[in-house]
Amino acid sequence: MNSVIYITGVSGSGKSTIGKLLSENLKIPFFDGDDFHPQSNIDKMKSGLPLNDKDRQGWLLKLNDVAKAQLQKSSCVIVCSALKQAYREILKKDIEYHVKWVHLTGGFNLIFKRLNEREHHFMSSDLLQSQFDTLEPPKDAIQVDVSLKPSEIVKNIVEQMEEKSEFGLFGLGVMGKSLSRNLAQKGFRISIFNREVKGKEEHVAIDFKNKHKELENAHAFSNIEKFVNSLQTPRKIMLMVNAGKITDMVIEDLLPYLSAGDVLIDGGNSNYIKTKERYDYLKSKGIHFFGVGVSGGEEGALKGPSIMPGGDKNTYNLVKPYLESIAAKDVNNLPCCTYIGEEGSGHFVKMVHNGIEYVEMQLLAEVFTILKTMGNNPDEIADILESWKPKAQSYLLSITIDILRKKDRNEWLIHKIVDKAGNKGTGNWTTIATAQLGVPGTLIASALFARYTSFYKDERIQASKHFEITSLPVNLEIKDVLNAYQFARIINHFQGIRLVSEAGKAYNWQLNLSEIARIWTNGCIIKSDLMAELIPVLKEDDNILKHQVIINQVKLLKPSINKVVAKCMLSELAIPCLSDAVNFLNNYANSRSSANIIQAQRDYFGAHTYQRTDDATGKFYHTNW
Ligand SMILES: NC(=O)C1=CN([C@@H]2O[C@H](COP(=O)(O)OP(=O)(O)OC[C@H]3O[C@@H](n4cnc5c(N)ncnc54)[C@H](OP(=O)(O)O)[C@@H]3O)[C@@H](O)[C@H]2O)C=CC1
Numbered sequence: 118m119n120s121v122i123y124i125t126g127v128s129g130s131g132k133s134t135i136g137k138l139l140s141e142n143l144k145i146p147f148f149d150g151d152d153f154h155p156q157s158n159i160d161k162m163k164s165g166l167p168l169n170d171k172d173r174q175g176w177l178l179k180l181n182d183v184a185k186a187q188l189q190k191s192s193c194v195i196v197c198s199a200l201k202q203a204y205r206e207i208l209k210k211d212i213e214y215h216v217k218w219v220h221l222t223g224g225f226n227l228i229f230k231r232l233n234e235r236e237h238h239f240m241s242s243d244l245l246q247s248q249f250d251t252l253e254p255p256k257d258a259i260q261v262d263v264s265l266k267p268s269e270i271v272k273n274i275v276e277q278m279e280e281k282s283e284f285g286l287f288g289l290g291v292m293g294k295s296l297s298r299n300l301a302q303k304g305f306r307i308s309i310f311n312r313e314v315k316g317k318e319e320h321v322a323i324d325f326k327n328k329h330k331e332l333e334n335a336h337a338f339s340n341i342e343k344f345v346n347s348l349q350t351p352r353k354i355m356l357m358v359n360a361g362k363i364t365d366m367v368i369e370d371l372l373p374y375l376s377a378g379d380v381l382i383d384g385g386n387s388n389y390i391k392t393k394e395r396y397d398y399l400k401s402k403g404i405h406f407f408g409v410g411v412s413g414g415e416e417g418a419l420k421g422p423s424i425m426p427g428g429d430k431n432t433y434n435l436v437k438p439y440l441e442s443i444a445a446k447d448v449n450n451l452p453c454c455t456y457i458g459e460e461g462s463g464h465f466v467k468m469v470h471n472g473i474e475y476v477e478m479q480l481l482a483e484v485f486t487i488l489k490t491m492g493n494n495p496d497e498i499a500d501i502l503e504s505w506k507p508k509a510q511s512y513l514l515s516i517t518i519d520i521l522r523k524k525d526r527n528e529w530l531i532h533k534i535v536d537k538a539g540n541k542g543t544g545n546w547t548t549i550a551t552a553q554l555g556v557p558g559t560l561i562a563s564a565l566f567a568r569y570t571s572f573y574k575d576e577r578i579q580a581s582k583h584f585e586i587t588s589l590p591v592n593l594e595i596k597d598v599l600n601a602y603q604f605a606r607i608i609n610h611f612q613g614i615r616l617v618s619e620a621g622k623a624y625n626w627q628l629n630l631s632e633i634a635r636i637w638t639n640g641c642i643i644k645s646d647l648m649a650e651l652i653p654v655l656k657e658d659d660n661i662l663k664h665q666v667i668i669n670q671v672k673l674l675k676p677s678i679n680k681v682v683a684k685c686m687l688s689e690l691a692i693p694c695l696s697d698a699v700n701f702l703n704n705y706a707n708s709r710s711s712a713n714i715i716q717a718q719r720d721y722f723g724a725h726t727y728q729r730t731d732d733a734t735g736k737f738y739h740t741n742w
């Protein structure tokens with residue numbers, strides 16, 4: 118990426134000398150800001166009068182134009198005193214991501230002496246005091262002391278520029294560790310940070326760096342200020358910490374050391390509503406905030422996750438090279454990372470990804486129940502699922518096969534795992550979002566509540582004694598179970614994608630559903646052959662149940678799920694998602710449903726009115742029942 122290096126400092130600090138030498142060293146063009154002053158400014162300074170902000174305005178804009186034009190071709194060095202932050206704002210206008218600041222520092226006496234030794238310069242030493250008075254030293258600049266020899270100053274600048282990392286990773290837990298290794302493997306110079314808890318967790322970052330060859334050029338920190346200062350500006354810092362209060366705490370810990378224009382990327386599973394709040398809050402401080410969904414777990418984060426970034430579109434280019442480089446690749450070798458939309462959209466899409474994930478997991482659990490009740494042991498069930506791969510391949514199917522085959526001291530490990538399924542919130546939020554946006558997300562709600570029910574372990578044991586649920590062997594053909602599973606997966610994807618689509622409309626996010634399906638074809642937990650099939654389908658309509666290919670599949674599979682659900686009910690098997698899938702379609706594909714009864718009841722007790730089938734105008738009626 119081309120950059121403009123602004124060399125700043127008071128008059129007499131040696132900016133022109135250093136700027137020229139630096140440009141020669143870096144083999145990039147040099148521009149002396151003084152050459153762009155209008156004659157009126159030069160005359161004013163020659164007459165011993167300091168320039169005011171109005172005098173400087175046009176000149177700074179001119180330099181900004183010079184920088185912009187040069188950036189189209191190459192990097193460059195521009196020398197300009199830029200004493201106040203307001204001046205630097207003008208200099209970096211529209212190019213903030215390309216700007217690097219070098220500030221030359223020195224004591225008044227040394228610089229005063231140098232100015233008095235100068236010949237043929239229109240700046241008198243008398244003006245120096247006013248320059249020192251005006252100076253607001255930049256916080257985010259490479260600082261170099263001008264008492265050094267010019268060659269040493271240039272060497273120092275180059276070293277500092279080379280030393281600074283281009284990307285920071287905050288939080289070396291499961292995901293942060295994998296992502297930082299992934300970034301380093303792609304050749305990025307990174308800084309990594311993990312907190313220290315005295316006596317409990319010490320030297321986490323440095324120990325982790327020392328353990329992995331690819332991190333030899335990374336800088337490891339346990340001090341936030343040093344971590345932030347180790348980064349090139351504008352800084353790009355990815356947070357991989359727990360969602361919720363910890364994310365807020367970490368943002369507050371970082372804020373004192375950040376500068377306007379820096380970018381914070383929250384890669385955790387944060388609630389999209391909180392992301393919107395954080396986006397607005399940080400915007401007010403000049404910090405760009407990205408809520409980025411990351412999926413793939415520990416292995417995906419290392420080898421290539423699916424990444425869902427949401428935030429300011431103009432700033433996306435700044436983080437795009439990093440996110441797209443570390444992302445998984447699809448079949449066409451395109452990154453499974455795409456700009457999703459504004460503010461909380463990235464986290465919303467990740468949340469729905471997890472909602473779909475909950476259902477896919479629950480369906481496999483229900484399939485396991487059915488196949489077990491049909492008399493199969495875990496190895497046999499794994500073999501059956503293996504045989505489904507040509508028709509139903511997915512990451513979750515594959516890992517379930519591995520799980521079922523895993524032994525612990527000659528016994529199946531799965532039999533030793535307590536039947537209580539935890540959650541960290543995304544399924545809960547997806548269910549809330551379906552209700553808030555009026556989308557019938559019945560499967561996600563069922564999958565979530567199945568997990569909640571699992572947590573009532575003691576009550577379940579009691580209830581099993583009271584109600585004597587039999588779970589009788591169920592007589593089904595394997596092909597019907599596969600078809601039922603595939604049917605329910607289509608309904609799951611319909612509901613999840615529909616939720617994303619409705620959110621896009623409600624929040625005015627310009628979402629590209631086909632592109633979202635594309636980035637879910639690799640790297641993430643819900644990657645599957647079905648997802649790949651949906652890419653062209655979603656190019657035509659956000660309602661996959663309107664597409665002829667899907668309609669044909671659903672019609673073909675429906676008799677099987679009818680049979681599976683009916684027989685499971687008679688055998689008293691718990692299959693909440695399979696049964697909801699078939700119930701949903703029976704309700705959805707019903708042109709005359711029983712909702713007229715509900716509406717009549719509402720009108721009876723609450724005068725809520727109703728529309729009539731024999732009045733096409735849509736007029737509302739009330740009956741005195
Ligand atoms: N695990 C997964 O499969 C996935 C997780 N995610 C999301 O990514 C985020 C990170 O997950 P994961 O890596 O699994 O979580 P971990 O619990 O493994 O790591 C959490 C990190 O946050 C740090 N941390 C916690 N509290 C503080 C604090 N007060 N100040 C500074 N740092 C703190 C921890 O430091 P310390 O080690 O010192 O406690 C640790 O580095 C979460 O939001 C999660 O939901 C997203 C996709 C997949």
Ligand SMILES: O=C(CO)[C@H](O)[C@H](O)COP(=O)(O)O
Pocket residue numbers: 386411412413414471474539540541542543544642
């Ligand atoms: O985001 C993920 C996978 O995509 C995380 O693993 C997440 O923790 C899964 O959700 P839950 O913990 O609620 O099962």
